[in-house]
Amino acid sequence: MNNRRTAASIRRSYTGARSRAEGASFESIIDNACAYYRSIGLADIEKTPEPMRPIGSPDRAGRFLACYTKQAQPDYKGILKGGRAINFEAKHTDSDRLTFDRVLTAQALRLSRTEALGGVAFVLCSFSGRAFYRVPWAVWKDMKRLFGRKYITQSDIEIYRVPFAAPGVLLFLEGVKEEQ
Template identity: 50%
Template sequence: MGTKDPRRRLLGALSKAKGKHFEERLDSSFAYYRDRGYAIIEKTPEPMRVIKDLGSGRFVAFFEKKAQPDYKGTIKGGRTVMFEAKFTSTERMEQSRVEPKQSEYLDRHESLGARCYVLAGFGSGEVYRVPWAVWRNMKDHFGRKYVTEPDLDAYRVPLARNSALLLLD
């Protein structure tokens, strides 16, 4: 069995670390809204299936394919909001990054009046809040099934004075 290319391993580790940082920024930004009483938005737990009980609260399990968006919650006044978060270290983000089951879930909730978005994070550190209707119809809006940062400029998320992402403004 051959060893992995060290350069590829390093690039993979860097990408994973940047993705984790992106998620931490989202978490702290949602805490900003919670602490001010504007919204409660929480991370959706990854669905897990236990396949063997080892006793004493230990078990063997695997993560099932998820169908729900990464974050969901309620904005003050009662409106439901959902976010699917995607990060890339490359120059473009493919529409297919949102899985078909996730798309169906977002479609159903949007049809009931929920505000649904894709949060697109890029290696530049910029974050874009793309309305689900725009992401879903990417080919109509951008002429192709991927986007680049310049395409998303109108959806750039501003920062608060404390650097929290103003995801609901």
């Protein structure tokens, strides 16, 4: 019994570490795209900092415990050339589906407000770090009605696939003006 728990614990640890690494890789791809869009004057988009407060003093390695001070906001926010606001959530999965509940209530409210005020709101999805999709917020929030379930698969959202440019930049803003 103890060996079984240990093996399960090791699997969970490995899976968690792998998921964190994949998520960090996806975030790096997005950050590179944001830098590209900034360099060509198309958009100024930044990662939203996590609202945290340290608990106690840092240890000798400079690490500290922290707690969240308020509910999470969408992962990225900024402005497009011409003045439109942009907010989006980034979601990665190694499975064959992304579930509706991956976007938290506070994030959903912010994305809905952005959309209602004429801004650009979407969920940028990564499937196994190889296929990327910009799902309009209007589609994500209505997935139950549109797809008959509270999750999406790659085949559901193929029309929202995002291309890579030759230098390896994820062009997640391609077609935004026409879409909105």
